[in-house]
Structures are given as structure tokens and as C-alpha cells.
Amino acid sequence: MSKVLQVELEMEERAEEIVQDPRLNYGLFSKEFLRRHGLPLLGCTSTWFLLDIAFYSQNLFQKDIFSAIGWIPKAATMNGIHEVFMIARAQTLIALCSTVPGYWFTVAFIEIMGRFWIQLMGFFMMTVFMFAIAFPYNHWIKPDNRIGFVVMYSLTFFFANFGPNATTFIVPAEIFPARLRSTCHGISAATGKAGAIVGAFGFLYAAQPQDKTKTDAGYPPGIGVKNSLIMLGVINFIGMLFTFLVPEPKGKSLEELSG
DSSP states (O other): OHHHHOOOOOOOSOOOOOOOOOOGGTTTTTTHHHHHHHHHHHHHHHHHHHHHHHHHHHHHHHHHHHHHHHOOOOGGSHHHHHHHHHHHHHHHHIIIIIHHHHHHHHHHHHHHOOOHHHHHHHHHHHHHHHHHHTTTTHHHHSSGHHHHHHHHHHHHHHHHHHHHHHHHGGGGGTTSSHHHHHHHHHHHHHHHHHHHHHHHHHHHTTSSOOGGGSOTTTOOOOOHHHHHHHHOOOOOHHHHHHGGGSSOTTTTTHHHHHH
16 A cells, blocks of 8 residues: 555554443443433333234224224124124224324424324323213214224324324334344334234223123123223323323434433
8 A cells, every 4th residue: 555655554552442431331231221211111011011002903903993982783683794894994994094194294204203202292182082082982982973083093003193192112222222222112112012912812802891791701791882982082181291201312313322
């Protein structure tokens, strides 16, 4: 190289030593991690847990909820093929009109609004629409009002995906130190799946009618669909409160967030 450039290049006699701050070498179960990242980890785990209780309850039991309001006929009035068609049609409409567009809105606005505000708005709107269909539930089950119920129920899915169902996955991958990031994301995700289990089994039992003679075979009386929806609204509201523990990573480098 020196012959090509016709310049004598001096080799460095020694490499520059990289000095690491010992305060940044804390472990996952250290007091320093708890001080720096304890509340954000609590925010990530709790919001993911609460979201999945509500989201999986709504997703897995759409058929039961729509049957309860009469949008899908009772199973006893249909053959198997017709029942599958009616359920698939209802769930496809929900997905095309609310669930999928919610993701598009998140992609479009996440760097404009930020993760925190999208998640806060999502939980807030899910709470509003859930209460709007739960408290006047007896109004919505009337034949002339079923479409209004379905529209507002769809909006809860829209704001789940234009909200915490997207951000709870994104934020834990950004706000923790690089060497602990995947571990903290895994803890958050595992807590979320625990919420999904609670939602899947809890709603199945909770939504059973209070009248023992009207429950499904093998199930004890529950609190009914109306009270179950109110409970999901309360869960969404609590998720909104825990969102205040989650920092905003928008516009910050991973080095800053590792702080």
C-alpha cells in the first residue's frame, strides 16, 4: 500500500483500549436492572397480559357472542355446513373491515404518533367501545340493533391492532439493553400468552348464563355475556393505566434506550 501511495504508513504500535463502564454490566436479576428497567418491564408484561385476556376472549368467542345477539342463528337451526359458512362469513367480515386495517394504520402512523400514544389510544378506545356495547347490552340484542353492535364490536378489534396488539410486541424489542433485550421480550411475550390462556378459559366459563338451566352442558352458571363484556372493558382500562409505565422509544437510538 505504501508503494502505491508513495507515502510511508506508520503502523499503530498498540490498539486503542475500550473501557467499559462497570455500571453497565448489571444482570437481569440485579438491583441496577430493577432500578433502570423494572417499571418498563412491569409495564410491558402487564399490558401484554391484559391485552391478551381481552383480545383472545373476543377473538376465540366471536361465534358465541354473535350467536347471543342473534347475528348468527342458533346451531340447532342449521346443518353443519351452513353453520361453518355463517361463522366464517362473520369472522371474515370482522377481519377485513377492522382487524387488518388496524395493522395498516399502525404501520402508517407508528413513527408519527409514537408507540406510547398508539397504545394508550388503543386501550382507551377499546374501553369506550366495549362499555358502549356492554352496558346497553339488552338494547343491542334486539333484531333492529344488531348491526350497530357488530360495528362497535369490530371497532374494538380495529383499535386493538391500531393499538396495543401491535405495540406490545414492538416496544419490548426496543427499550431494554442489547444483551438483555431478547430475554425481556421473551418474558413479556410469555406473560402475554398467560393472559391468552386466562382469556380463553376464563371467558368460556364467565360468559355462561346465570340461569343454570340455560348453560351449556357440563358448565356451571357464569356471569353472562353482558357482565363478561363489562369485565373486558375494565381489563382494557387497567391496561391503559399500565401503559404509563412504558417509555416512548420513538426517535431514540438503541444505545440511548439501553441507558
